[in-house]
Every structure is written in C-alpha cells, then in structure tokens.
Amino acid sequence: MENKQHHSPAYRALLQAGPRLKPLQQVHAHLIVSGSGRIRSLLTKLLSLACAAASITYSRRLFFAIPIPDSFLFNTVVVKTSKLGFSIDSLLFYRRMILSNISPSNYTLTAVIKSCADLSALEVGRVIHGHVLASGYDMDSHVQAALVSFYAKAGDLGVARKVFDKMPERTVVAWNSMISAYEQNGFAKQAIGLFYLMRDLGVEPDSATCVIVLAACAQSGDIGLGNWVHEYVVGQDFDVNVILGTSLINMYARCGHVSRAREVFDSIMELNVVAWTAMISGYGMHGYGTQAVELFNQMRAHGLRPNRITFVAVLSACAHAGLVHEGRHVFASMRQEYRLVPGVEHHVCMVDMFGRAGLLNEAYQFIKEVIREKPAPAVWTAMLGACKMHKNFVLGVEIAEHLLSVEPENPGHYVMLSNIYALAGRMDRVEMVRNMMISKSLKKEVGYSTVEIDQRTYLFSMGDKSHPETNQIYRYLDELMSRCREAGYVPESESVMHEVEEEEMEFALRYHSEKLAIAFGLMKTSDGTAIRIVKNLRMCEDCHSAIKFISVVANREIIVRDRLRFHHFKDGPCSCLDYW
DNA sequence: TAAGTCGAAG
Numbered sequence: 312m313e314n315k316q317h318h319s320p321a322y323r324a325l326l327q328a329g330p331r332l333k334p335l336q337q338v339h340a341h342l343i344v345s346g347s348g349r350i351r352s353l354l355t356k357l358l359s360l361a362c363a364a365a366s367i368t369y370s371r372r373l374f375f376a377i378p379i380p381d382s383f384l385f386n387t388v389v390v391k392t393s394k395l396g397f398s399i400d401s402l403l404f405y406r407r408m409i410l411s412n413i414s415p416s417n418y419t420l421t422a423v424i425k426s427c428a429d430l431s432a433l434e435v436g437r438v439i440h441g442h443v444l445a446s447g448y449d450m451d452s453h454v455q456a457a458l459v460s461f462y463a464k465a466g467d468l469g470v471a472r473k474v475f476d477k478m479p480e481r482t483v484v485a486w487n488s489m490i491s492a493y494e495q496n497g498f499a500k501q502a503i504g505l506f507y508l509m510r511d512l513g514v515e516p517d518s519a520t521c522v523i524v525l526a527a528c529a530q531s532g533d534i535g536l537g538n539w540v541h542e543y544v545v546g547q548d549f550d551v552n553v554i555l556g557t558s559l560i561n562m563y564a565r566c567g568h569v570s571r572a573r574e575v576f577d578s579i580m581e582l583n584v585v586a587w588t589a590m591i592s593g594y595g596m597h598g599y600g601t602q603a604v605e606l607f608n609q610m611r612a613h614g615l616r617p618n619r620i621t622f623v624a625v626l627s628a629c630a631h632a633g634l635v636h637e638g639r640h641v642f643a644s645m646r647q648e649y650r651l652v653p654g655v656e657h658h659v660c661m662v663d664m665f666g667r668a669g670l671l672n673e674a675y676q677f678i679k680e681v682i683r684e685k686p687a688p689a690v691w692t693a694m695l696g697a698c699k700m701h702k703n704f705v706l707g708v709e710i711a712e713h714l715l716s717v718e719p720e721n722p723g724h725y726v727m728l729s730n731i732y733a734l735a736g737r738m739d740r741v742e743m744v745r746n747m748m749i750s751k752s753l754k755k756e757v758g759y760s761t762v763e764i765d766q767r768t769y770l771f772s773m774g775d776k777s778h779p780e781t782n783q784i785y786r787y788l789d790e791l792m793s794r795c796r797e798a799g800y801v802p803e804s805e806s807v808m809h810e811v812e813e814e815e816m817e818f819a820l821r822y823h824s825e826k827l828a829i830a831f832g833l834m835k836t837s838d839g840t841a842i843r844i845v846k847n848l849r850m851c852e853d854c855h856s857a858i859k860f861i862s863v864v865a866n867r868e869i870i871v872r873d874r875l876r877f878h879h880f881k882d883g884p885c886s887c888l889d890y891w
Numbered sequence: 892t893a894a895g896t897c898g899a900a901g
Contacts, residue, residue, distance in 0.1 A: 359892085359893090383892070383893095386892080386893070387892080387893075390892095390893055390894070391893085393894095394893095394894085416893090417894080418892085418893055418894055419893095419894095420894095421894050421895055422893090422894070422895095424895085425894085425895075451894095451895095452895080453894050453895040454894090454895075455895080456894095456895040456896065457894080457895045457896090458895090459895090459896090460895075460896065482895085482896095483896080484895055484896045485895080485896080486896085487895090487896035487897070488895075488896050489896095490896090491896065491897070517896090517897095518897080519896050519897045520896085520897085521897085522896090522897040522898065523896075523897055525897095525898090526897080526898080553898080554897065554898050555897085555898085556898090557898045557899065558897080558898055560898095560899090561898075561899070583898095584899080585898055585899045586898085586899080587899090588899045588900080589898075589899045589900095590899095591899090592899065592900065595900095618899090619900090620899055620900050620901095621899080621900090622900095623899095623900050623901075624899075624900060627900075627901090656900075656901065659901085689901090874901095875901090
C-alpha cells in the first residue's frame with residue numbers, strides 16, 4: 312500500500328466512483344479486465360466503498376472473494392455493516408475474524424457491541440464483553456459507552472450502571488448513554504436525576520442530551536424541565552433539525568401544550584413521516600380528532616407516505632374523538648392506497664373506535680368479518696372495554712372468560728371481569744374473581760398520580776399517607792367531595808378494582824391517587840391556576856365524573872394525562888366528551 | 892483508517 316499506488320489511475324477511478332453501487336461495479340469490472348483485480352489495496356478500498364454504498368450483497372461477495380483477509384479488511388467490514396444496521400452480518404464477520412485469529416481492535420469491539428445492542432442479543436454481548444476484558448480495551452471510553460447502551464437495550468440496567476460507574480472519566484456521550492438507559496427502560500425520574508447530576512458536575516449537554524432529556528420530560532410530564540431544555544437549545548444555537556424538533560413536539564404534546572407543539576412543528580424545515588406522526592398523535596391524545604385527520608391529509612398531499620405507526624396515530628385519534636366515518640375511510644385507505652396490511656394494533660383501534668361510539672354490533676362484526684385469522688387477545692380486550700363502557704354484561708362476561716382462558720396470567724383481565732360483575736351487581740362473583748387473583752398472586756399495576764407545584768413534582772398513590780400534610784389533604788378532599796355531592800355528584804361503585812386489591816371499596820374510590828393529587832394541587836395553588844396531573848394508569852369512571860364536579864365547585868381548570876390521553880376539565884365537561 | 896449517545900404508537 313505505497314503512496315504512489317494511491318495515486319494510481321485505478322485508485323483514482325475508485326475515489327471518483329464514490330459510495331455508489333453501479334459506478335463501483337463498473338470500476339471493478341475494469342480492474343478485472345486490466346489485470347489488477349487482485350491488488351489488495353484496491354480491493355480494500357473497493358470493499359470499503361461498497362459497504363458505504365449500503366450494498367450488503369455486493370460487499371459480502373467481494374469479501375469472500377479475497378483469499379486471506381487482513382485485520383484492516385475485517386475491521387472495515389465489521390464496522391461498516393454494524394453502522395448500516397446489518398447487525399447479524401457484522402456479528403458473522405466478527406466471528407470469522409476471531410476464528411482467523413485476528414485480534415479485534417477497540418473500533419471492532421465498539422461496532423459489534425452496537426450490533427448486539429441493536430439485536431438485544433444479551434448472551435452474545437456478554438461474550439463480547441469478555442473479549443473486551445481479555446483484549447484490555449475495557450478502559451476505552453468508546454467501548455465503555457457502547458457497553459452501557461448495550462446493557463440498557465438488552466434490559467440489564469444494573470450492569471449498565473456498573474460499567475458507567477467504573478468509567479474513570481465520563482464524556483458527554485457516556486452520560487447520554489446512561490441517561491438514555493433509564494429513559495428507555497421507563498425510569499424517567501432517574502434519567503432526569505442523572506441529568507441534573509451531570510450538570511452539577513459541569514458537563515455541558517449536547518443536542519443528543521437534549522433529545523434524551525426531552526423524551527424523559529415527555530414520559531413524566533415534566534413541562535418545567537421541558538421548557539428549560541427548549542430555552543437551552545435556543546440559547547446554545549443548536550440546529551433544531553427534525554430529530555430535535557420531533558422530540559420537542561412530543562414533549563410539548565405529552566405535557567399538555569398542543570399549541571406549542573404545533574409551533575415547533577411549523578418551524579421544522581425538513582419534516583419527515585416521524586415528525587408528522589408525532590404531531591398527529593399529539594392532536595389525537597388531546598381529543599382533537601378533526602385536526603389529526605386534517606394533518607394526515609395534508610401529509611399525504613405533501614407526498615409523504617404514512618407508515619404503520621402513522622395509521623395507529625390517526626385511527627386512535629378517530630377513536631378518541633368519535634370520528635367513525637373518517638376512521639373507516641382511513642382504515643380502508645391503508646390497504647387500497649398504501650398496500651399496508653393492517654396489524655393487530657390497527658384492528659384494536661377500529662374495535663376501540665366502534666366500541667367507544669356505542670356501535671357494539673359493528674365492533675363485533677368487524678372482529679368476525681374483517682379480521683380473518685384468530686383475533687389477538689388485544690382485540691378482545693378492546694371489545695371488552697366497549698362492553699363495560701356500554702354495560703353489555705352478557706357479552707362482556709363471555710369475552711372476559713375467553714380472555715382468562717387464553718391469558719390466565721394477565722391481571723388486567725381479572726380486573727375487567729370483576730368490574731363487569733360489579734356493574735351487574737353480582738358482588739358474589741366479584742369476590743370470586745378477586746380470590747382467583749389472590750390465589751394466583753397476580754397484582755395489578757400500582758396506580759399513581761403526580762402533580763407539579765412550583766417546579767416540584769409530588770407523587771400520590773391510592774390511599775397514600777406518606778405525605779407530611781396527609782391529614783389536611785384528606786380533610787380537604789372529604790370536604791371537596793361533599794360539596795360535589797351537593798352539586799349532584801353520585802359516587803359509582805364500579806371500577807373498584809382499578810387500583811385496589813384489598814382496601815375497602817368506598818375508601819378505595821374516595822382516595823384514588825388522582826383525587827389526592829388534585830386536592831393537594833388545589834390546596835397549594837391560588838385561584839385561576841390550572842391543575843396538571845399525570846397518571847400512570849387510565850382514570851376510572853368515578854374519578855372522571857368526580858373531577859367534572861370538582862372543576863365546577865372549585866372553579867378550576869384541571870388537566871389530567873392518563874395512560875392513553877389528555878382530559879381537560881373546565882366548568883364541568885371534559886374535553887374527551889366522554890369518549891375515553 | 893474507521894467509533895460510542897438521540898426521534899413517532901402501544
């Protein structure tokens with residue numbers, strides 16, 4: 312590989328071809344004809360460009376035509392395939408490299424660790440971690456950062472943190488990896504905590520940090536930090552590209568500020584499908600179905616091709632806004648215009664849409680006629696929700712029992728069945744289902760709500776007594792509820808199982824976490840301030856009805872984000888129009 | 892002759 316060879320006409324021809332398949336193949340043919348088809352340096356450059364051209368088939372053919380690949384060749388092919396997302400190929404080349412007794416470099420190792428991360432291949436990754444230790448590259452900062460994100464993606468947060476803690480010096484990328492590890496595994500609070508620690512230690516966030524932290528803000532509803540990050544982005548003059556922009560859209564939408572989300576959306580120069588989908592779903596979760604459908608149509612008019620996720624967003628927007636006609640139309644266009652085969656998630660949206668609208672027959676017909684193969688449990692779950700909402704006990708019980716037979720370990724089905732029995736007044740059956748749950752030691756996910764007051768977040772769970780002002784909060788809530796009753800609120804006895812296992816029914820209903828959080832919010836803020844609640848589960852019907860009354864008697868706007876969507880309560884009615 | 896971190900729904 313002498314310098315003058317770099318300037319050879321053949322080499323220059325390769326450079327001129329660049330990472331483009333056709334020109335490369337032309338030069339390759341020329342090399343063979345002119346007799347220089349076996350020169351190692353030329354082949355190496357050719358292979359490297361073929362990889363860069365993202366042509367995995369051609370790259371593979373080239374590689375296997377080279378008799379004894381050297382370490383540089385192996386490196387090239389492992390690194391490039393990993394980067395292009397051909398993770399399995401990259402691992403296969405790596406194995407071949409090891410078998411050929413060629414030691415991997417730190418570059419090779421970071422690449423294969425990334426491949427394992429993309430594949431969530433925990434076992435293979437562990438083996439490669441062994442190679443890292445054996446090769447002595449365990450102190451390389453790139454390798455370490457890759458390991459942190461690998462363990463996070465493969466689901467072992469503990470080891471990820473261990474690797475992170477052992478790093479002698481942490482680059483901003485290492486911090487990003489670890490913060491993202493928490494965020495991706497649903498620990499938004501820990502992610503945000505680590506972000507504050509990073510700042511305290513004087514590490515400057517970069518634009519990737521912002522993307523990650525915005526996702527954590529979206530997850531936990533932390534609008535305070537979300538706003539701060541947005542200001543930081545502007546202050547640092549970061550390029551608000553489509554990735555950062557989409558993160559901002561998502562954060563604002565999920566923190567309840569749809570109009571801010573829209574402002575960001577309108578400011579993005581190169582909108583892609585992901586950005587459009589984020590905005591559509593933002594409208595959907597606030598119940599703005601018409602805007603969601605309108606934006607969907609604009610997106611199509613711009614010539615962008617919606618993907619499966621876009622369809623989930625539009626269809627669920629239709630479901631949450633009662634737009635049955637539009638939803639039908641959109642669903643039909645999936646196949647007809649885009650040749651996309653609807654999946655379980657789309658079927659669920661449709662059944663949900665019919666169900667919420669009270670069209671139980673249409674929902675049932677859809678399941679029987681449109682879904683050809685055996686309907687997935689999720690589809691039946693949506694149907695079951697509709698039965699509960701519209702009090703069709705006979706069908707509801709039938710479906711719930713079917714679901715229990717297919718998924719006997721899913722606590723949600725027991726809860727639903729129990730609730731339906733409760734609605735039908737069959738308290739004996741309610742008791743029975745509960746006992747089944749207890750005997751199987753199944754636990755429903757614990758519900759909690761948070762409320763933000765003066766930039767601080769307070770967390771409440773059902774019947775929570777951990778707060779120092781517990782007595783005042785409960786007294787305030789009791790007084791509030793009695794004023795609601797005077798105004799016409801009637802507590803419902805259904806949905807008791809929503810978050811409760813053993814507590815007494817009435818106690819449970821009265822002290823659901825969102826009511827506690829609202830009571831605290833009302834106590835601590837002045838008239839005119841909107842109360843913002845984030846809840847991890849769906850709200851039960853009793854709370855939904857109670858909050859309508861609270862918004863009247865306390866004369867406050869109350870905004871609740873539950874697992875699925877937003878509810879804006881103002882002077883009585885809720886923005887979801889009871890489509891929830 | 893190169894690398895590690897980041898986006899949409901459920």
